[in-house]
Amino acid sequence: MSEDKRTIVRVIGVTKTFTMGKMEVQALKGVDLEIFSGEYVSIMGPSGSGKSTLFNMIGGLDKPSDGKVFIDEVDISQLDAYELAWLRNRKIGYIFQTFNLIPVMTALENVTLPMTFAGMNADDAQDKGIELLKLVGLGDRFQHKPLELSGGQQQRVAVARSLANDPSIILADEPTGNLDLSTGEEIIELLQMLSSERGVTIISATHDYKMLNVSDRVVWVRDGMVDRVERREELDISIGGIGEKLTGHRLNGDGA
Amino acid sequence: MSASDPIMDRPDERIDRLITLPFAKSLEISFKSLRVRFFRSMITISSLVLAVSFLAFVLVNLDVASGLLQQGGAKAARTLLAAGYDVNLEQGVVAMSAKERWIVILSLLVCTVGIINAQLMSVTERFSEIGVMKCLGALDSMIVRLFMLEAAMQGLVGAVAGAVLGCIFSLLAGWIRFGAQAVGYVSLADVFGSVGIAVLAGCILSLVGVLYPALLAARMAPINAIRAEH
Numbered sequence: 001m002s003e004d005k006r007t008i009v010r011v012i013g014v015t016k017t018f019t020m021g022k023m024e025v026q027a028l029k030g031v032d033l034e035i036f037s038g039e040y041v042s043i044m045g046p047s048g049s050g051k052s053t054l055f056n057m058i059g060g061l062d063k064p065s066d067g068k069v070f071i072d073e074v075d076i077s078q079l080d081a082y083e084l085a086w087l088r089n090r091k092i093g094y095i096f097q098t099f100n101l102i103p104v105m106t107a108l109e110n111v112t113l114p115m116t117f118a119g120m121n122a123d124d125a126q127d128k129g130i131e132l133l134k135l136v137g138l139g140d141r142f143q144h145k146p147l148e149l150s151g152g153q154q155q156r157v158a159v160a161r162s163l164a165n166d167p168s169i170i171l172a173d174e175p176t177g178n179l180d181l182s183t184g185e186e187i188i189e190l191l192q193m194l195s196s197e198r199g200v201t202i203i204s205a206t207h208d209y210k211m212l213n214v215s216d217r218v219v220w221v222r223d224g225m226v227d228r229v230e231r232r233e234e235l236d237i238s239i240g241g242i243g244e245k246l247t248g249h250r251l252n253g254d255g256a
Numbered sequence: 257m258s259a260s261d262p263i264m265d266r267p268d269e270r271i272d273r274l275i276t277l278p279f280a281k282s283l284e285i286s287f288k289s290l291r292v293r294f295f296r297s298m299i300t301i302s303s304l305v306l307a308v309s310f311l312a313f314v315l316v317n318l319d320v321a322s323g324l325l326q327q328g329g330a331k332a333a334r335t336l337l338a339a340g341y342d343v344n345l346e347q348g349v350v351a352m353s354a355k356e357r358w359i360v361i362l363s364l365l366v367c368t369v370g371i372i373n374a375q376l377m378s379v380t381e382r383f384s385e386i387g388v389m390k391c392l393g394a395l396d397s398m399i400v401r402l403f404m405l406e407a408a409m410q411g412l413v414g415a416v417a418g419a420v421l422g423c424i425f426s427l428l429a430g431w432i433r434f435g436a437q438a439v440g441y442v443s444l445a446d447v448f449g450s451v452g453i454a455v456l457a458g459c460i461l462s463l464v465g466v467l468y469p470a471l472l473a474a475r476m477a478p479i480n481a482i483r484a485e486h
Contacts, residue, residue, distance in 0.1 A: 061391070061479040081396065085275050089393025100388045104292040105285075114392045119276045161392075 007073070008169060008201050009035040009058055014067035016053050027053040028064070029224035035203060037168070040195040040214060043205045045221035052173065054221060055205035059094065059171045060087060071169070089117050093162025093200075097174035099154040101146040107133060107157045108142035114164035132160040136190060152183035159190055163200075170194065172204035176211075188214055277398045286405035293378075297410055300374040304414030305421065307367030308458040312422025313429075314352065314360055315450035316442075320430035321350040323442035339433060364461060371465030375407065379469040387478045396474035403473060407466035408459065415458025419451045 011033040018025045027050045035041050035058075045051040056062040057069050060076050069076050071091065079087065088094075101110045108129050115125040133142050136156040146154050155175060162170050172191065176184030192214040195202050204211060212218060212235055220227040290297050321341050324332045333343050342351045352360075379386075386399055430438035 056479055062477075082275070085390070085393045085395050088391055089275055094391045096388075098384075100384060100391075102385055102388065104289050113389075116281055117275050117277060117393045117398075119274060164392075 006037040007034050008037040008071070009033070009203070010070040010073070011054075011058065012068045012070070014054070014057055014064040014069060016050075016057065016062070017065045027224055028057070030067070031221075031224075031226055033058075033219065033226060033229075035201065037201055038195070038199045040192065040202045040216045041204070041219060042211045042215040042217075043203065043219045043221055044207070044209075044211075045227075047207075049221045050224040051205050051221040055171065055173055055203070058203060059092060060084060089114055090165050091167055091169060093164070093167040093170045095155070095158050095162050095170065095172040095175050097177035099146070099151070099158050099178070101154055101157055101161075103146050106143050106145055107138060107149065107160075110146070110157055111142075111161045111164060114161065118165050128164075129160075132163055133157070135163075136160045150183075151179050152186060155179060155183075155187050156190065159187070159194075163194070163198075167200065169201045169203065172202065172206075174206055174208075175204060176206070176208045184208060185210060275393055275395055275398075277394070277401070282398070282401050282405055286402050286409065289402075290406055290409060296374075296378070300371060300378075301410050301414035301417075303367050303370040303374075304411065304458055304462060305418035307363050307461070308415050308418030308454050309422035309425070310363050311360055311457055312419040312451055312454035313426045314356060314422075315453060316423045316426035316447055317430070318350055318352060319446040319450055320426065320434075320438050320442045322446065324434060324438055325350055327441040328437070335434065364457065368461050368465050371407075371462060372468060375403070375466045375469040376472075379403070379473045382473075383476065386473050386476055387480070390476075390478040399474045400470045403466055403470035404463060407462045407470075411459040411462025412455075414462065415455040418458060419454035422454060423447060423451050 011031055014028055014031045015026065016028040018027055029050075031050075031054055033054075043051045043055055053062070057064050058071075060069070060071065063077060071087065076084070076087070101107075102113070105113070108126065111132055112120075112125040112129040115128060116122075120128070130139065130142055133139055136159050138153060138156055138160070141149065141153065146157070149157065155178075159175075170191075175187055175191070179187065188208075188210055191202055191204070194200050195214075195216075204215075212232075216232060218230050218232075218235060220230070321336055321343075325336060325343065328335075336343050336350065342353045344351065389399065427439055427442070430442070
């Protein structure tokens with residue numbers, strides 16, 4: 001549903017090798033990917049497939065051993081620490097599996113922290129923070145500390161926080177990983193609303209197949225490479241099919 | 257940075273083009289962090305209080321002895337010698353013995369090591385918090401600043417408390433040992449000077465102790481911090 005197919009993230013020939021003691025593990029073996037502005041992309045794959053590693057590359061949290069990652073046509077390996085911080089503050093919003101809210105701050109303070117880094121004055125930041133918390137349904141809980149909020153509520157605060165500086169990309173790493181079924185669904189609904197109403201590009205790495213219904217495209221990662229990329233219309237959402245894609249081997253006794 | 261850098265071209269009147277953390281805000285964040293970890297801060301401060309109070313005790317002792325010597329002359333000198341002080345009658349000064357000097361230095365060193373340990377623990381248990389702040393766009397220098405402000409606040413409180421305690425104990429001890437004239441003869445300027453030195457020493461120790469842990473925190477890569485299991 002995006003009229004302009006502007007590429008916002010471009011991954012070219014990215015490989016990543018981890019050295020664990022004496023062993024070298026190749027987490028990514030050459031990945032090429034293009035993500036368009038306003039899309040909702042889910043990166044899916046079994047554990048150990050390299051999807052988290054790929055996700056970290058896209059988010060600028062880790063550097064590839066080889067290959068390049070371009071965000072808005074800028075090679076992020078060429079950015080210095082200052083520009084990288086600017087990127088994380090303004091351009092990208094992060095959502096994590098373990099919520100990662102700062103425990104000593106209230107929900108409102110958590111949401112307005114990125115705005116403080118961006119130099120917004122306190123009153124504007126407070127107003128915008130409350131507005132964002134209302135958007136995620138926590139308008140009356142802004143004085144609560146993370147300890148006083150349930151898992152689902154904490155994740156909503158995290159979603160509000162990721163929107164603090166109107167980023168163009170939201171990166172969600174297993175956003176529903178620590179949530180139960182219904183709470184997870186609420187969060188996915190929230191993310192979908194962001195994608196359709198605000199035109200934010202959403203990239204999530206996930207195991208959760210509830211995410212498939214709302215994704216524009218799904219990138220299946222397996223063994224450090226992109227297995228296939230499917231658009232929503234092409235997805236084969238049958239139980240057996242999903243099982244195979246998520247675990248990497250057939251369910252009906254064919255071995256692997 | 258190139259002139260036409262797409263990443264930097266997002267004009268918005270309400271925000272700057274830079275990443276900033278106003279000093280007042282850092283102060284607020286550091287203060288709140290300390291307040292929440294009150295008990296842990298108390299433990300860190302208590303070692304500082306002890307060491308600084310010892311330093312203040314020793315310094316004010318010397319001031320009391322000097323005061324006595326200046327007002328009391330030869331008779332006072334004999335009393336002081338008997339009490340174990342190192343007296344130089346012609347010049348009218350009382351000096352710290354080498355042994356005493358070493359003990360003071362040692363206690364300050366032990367205190368610093370304790371502070372380094374406590375601050376390392378504090379940094380380690382806040383790994384993921386630091387990582388998240390970096391993901392939100394915090395610069396390394398901001399992280400260092402937050403930790404140093406915390407250490408400065410702890411240092412100030414601990415040093416002042418310790419110096420005042422040490423001074424009071426010293427004056428009391430002087431009263432008990434040499435009588436009320438000890439407190440009467442002591443020069444107020446000297447005492448203030450000694451307390452000032454003790455407070456300064458305490459603050460410096462606190463800042464020195466946090467330096468290495470803070471640098472460690474600043475250099476952390478956000479991804480390691482977020483994934484840290486502890």
